[in-house]
Amino acid sequence: MSSLSVSLQDLGGSIARAPLAAWLAMDDVHGRYRRTVLGPLWITIGQAAMVAGFAIVFSGLFGADPQTYLIYLAVGFPVWTLLSQFLSDMPTAFISAKGVIESYELPWLMHIWRRAFGYVLTFLHHLLILFVVMVALNIAPSAQMLLAVPALAIVLIAGVGVGMLVAVVGARYRDLQPAMGVSAGFLMLMSPVVWRADQLPINQWIVQLNPFYYYLEILRAPLLQQDVAPEIWLGTSIGAVALFCIGFAAFVIGRRRLYHWL
Amino acid sequence: MTQISLTDVSVHYPIYATVRHRSLLSYAANRASFGRVARDVGNVPVVEALRGLSLQLKEGDRLAVVGRNGSGKTTLLKLCAGLLLPDAGRCIITGSRAAIINPGAGLDLDKTGAENVEVIGRLLGVRKSQRKNLLDDVAEFTELGDFMNLPVRSYSSGMVVRLLFALATSVERDILVVDEVIGAGDLHFVDKAAKRVQELFARTKILVLATHSPGIASQLCTSALWLDSGKPMMTGAPAEVWKAYSEQRPPLDAVA
Numbered sequence: 461m462s463s464l465s466v467s468l469q470d471l472g473g474s475i476a477r478a479p480l481a482a483w484l485a486m487d488d489v490h491g492r493y494r495r496t497v498l499g500p501l502w503i504t505i506g507q508a509a510m511v512a513g514f515a516i517v518f519s520g521l522f523g524a525d526p527q528t529y530l531i532y533l534a535v536g537f538p539v540w541t542l543l544s545q546f547l548s549d550m551p552t553a554f555i556s557a558k559g560v561i562e563s564y565e566l567p568w569l570m571h572i573w574r575r576a577f578g579y580v581l582t583f584l585h586h587l588l589i590l591f592v593v594m595v596a597l598n599i600a601p602s603a604q605m606l607l608a609v610p611a612l613a614i615v616l617i618a619g620v621g622v623g624m625l626v627a628v629v630g631a632r633y634r635d636l637q638p639a640m641g642v643s644a645g646f647l648m649l650m651s652p653v654v655w656r657a658d659q660l661p662i663n664q665w666i667v668q669l670n671p672f673y674y675y676l677e678i679l680r681a682p683l684l685q686q687d688v689a690p691e692i693w694l695g696t697s698i699g700a701v702a703l704f705c706i707g708f709a710a711f712v713i714g715r716r717r718l719y720h721w722l
Numbered sequence: 723m724t725q726i727s728l729t730d731v732s733v734h735y736p737i738y739a740t741v742r743h744r745s746l747l748s749y750a751a752n753r754a755s756f757g758r759v760a761r762d763v764g765n766v767p768v769v770e771a772l773r774g775l776s777l778q779l780k781e782g783d784r785l786a787v788v789g790r791n792g793s794g795k796t797t798l799l800k801l802c803a804g805l806l807l808p809d810a811g812r813c814i815i816t817g818s819r820a821a822i823i824n825p826g827a828g829l830d831l832d833k834t835g836a837e838n839v840e841v842i843g844r845l846l847g848v849r850k851s852q853r854k855n856l857l858d859d860v861a862e863f864t865e866l867g868d869f870m871n872l873p874v875r876s877y878s879s880g881m882v883v884r885l886l887f888a889l890a891t892s893v894e895r896d897i898l899v900v901d902e903v904i905g906a907g908d909l910h911f912v913d914k915a916a917k918r919v920q921e922l923f924a925r926t927k928i929l930v931l932a933t934h935s936p937g938i939a940s941q942l943c944t945s946a947l948w949l950d951s952g953k954p955m956m957t958g959a960p961a962e963v964w965k966a967y968s969e970q971r972p973p974l975d976a977v978a
Contacts, residue, residue: 466807480844480845483844484844487841491830491832494833495832559828560845562800562821562824562827563821563823563825563827563828563890564827564828564846565804565818565819565820566845566847629746633746634745635746635747636746639747716807716809719806720806
């Protein structure tokens with residue numbers, strides 16, 4: 461059994477077990493709020509406070525229209541959280557699954573999908589705020605928003621690719637996870653989450669060379685009922701496939717040693 | 723067809739002795755300085771856990787693995803369970819597998835016994851239509867009664883052990899790999915547990931069992947393998963292998 465054939469079997473098996481991964485992800489979210497009355501609604505409340513706080517302070521600082529800025533943040537924060545979790549949370553995906561890996565005959569990559577579906581669930585909880593804001597500001601939804609579904613699929617493929625890579629490296633090198641956690645704040649400031657890409661007077665390269673920008677844009681713009689340039693659709697799709705291949709290659713290379721690292 | 727076929731298999735274990743061995747920063751510093759900084763990063767000690775082992779198991783085979791602590795028993799089990807891949811040699815394993823190496827994985831203390839059975843049933847791949855049967859089976863074996871609907875946190879340690887044991891022994895697979903911890907240790911403990919284990923073993927096509935008990939080896943297994951420092955020393959009937967193994971052991975005063 462070569463590492464490649466084992467890994468390919470694992471990948472196929474993990475896709476077949478997607479329903480299990482989704483169920484476990486839901487169970488994880490419920491489990492986190494098991495002992496609270498409001499349950500997973502806490503996710504939404506936390507995010508609402510964040511969006512409101514930023515909207516109040518920064519709309520004044522930036523001289524932006526408060527309503528436009530509010531809705532920009534109500535989409536931007538959830539999308540950013542979704543993207544950054546693939547980097548900051550995935551490094552522990554295999555480490556914390558050690559017991560389950562040892563005890564049950566399950567594809568190892570199922571644990572990557574499990575976490576990824578968890579991030580999507582959190583994202584959906586966060587998005588509730590968008591709909592509250594839309595109702596409050598009397599903004600009608602449009603069919604354009606449905607483009608967020610294929611965009612989410614692209615983000616998911618790219619994210620699982622990144623996830624496989626950092627989960628393998630994170631198992632081998634235990635300082636990857638704290639390093640990623642520390643970088644998350646910096647990366648958020650460097651990405652157009654609280655500020656707008658077109659507001660940047662100088663140093664445009666910060667946006668142009670930032671891969672996060674394109675994945676932010678592809679998921680955020682449809683939800684804001686804005687157009688996404690075809691190049692961005694194409695670029696992020698190619699990028700997602702490339703990231704998936706890189707991540708899977710890391711898994712194939714790491715699979716032989718992975719159990720020793722856990 | 724269910725089989726385990728190992729040909730001249732070796733497994734090495736890296737031993738990450740210092741924090742630096744597990745640090746991406748040390749690794750980067752070492753590479754950036756062409757090895758002048760953090761010199762020990764490159765020399766991760768390696769233990770040869772299995773050396774040149776060949777093994778053919780087919781349907782109906784029950785193998786007892788004996789040997790001292792650190793002789794490679796668990797490594798062999800993990801290889802048979804598909805957790806490890808060999809560093810050299812060929813390893814072909816066909817058939818569904820179950821491993822009782824680390825019982826208790828996936829148990830959530832905040833959930834009730836029944837909820838845990840639900841989660842672990844899913845992890846075990848028990849179909850929806852069968853999950854009710856699993857719950858009934860576990861409830862009956864553990865005799866937990868109303869405790870099934872209380873959080874596991876409120877259980878006594880004996881109750882937790884019963885729950886874990888019932889779950890671990892609830893599904894049939896082609897290949898069953900059992901570490902002594904649960905398999906042997908609990909066997910003589912309770913008759914009910916012993917009976918359940920023996921029934922499970924009887925339904926399993928291939929059994930690989932690590933044990934320190936000659937009684938269990940000859941009672942439950944058809945053959946035995948003696949490992950020493952990762953090398954196969956002897957294969958044969960359990961009683962003979964055990965005899966050779968126990969004669970080879972240094973007398974107690976020599977160890978002290």
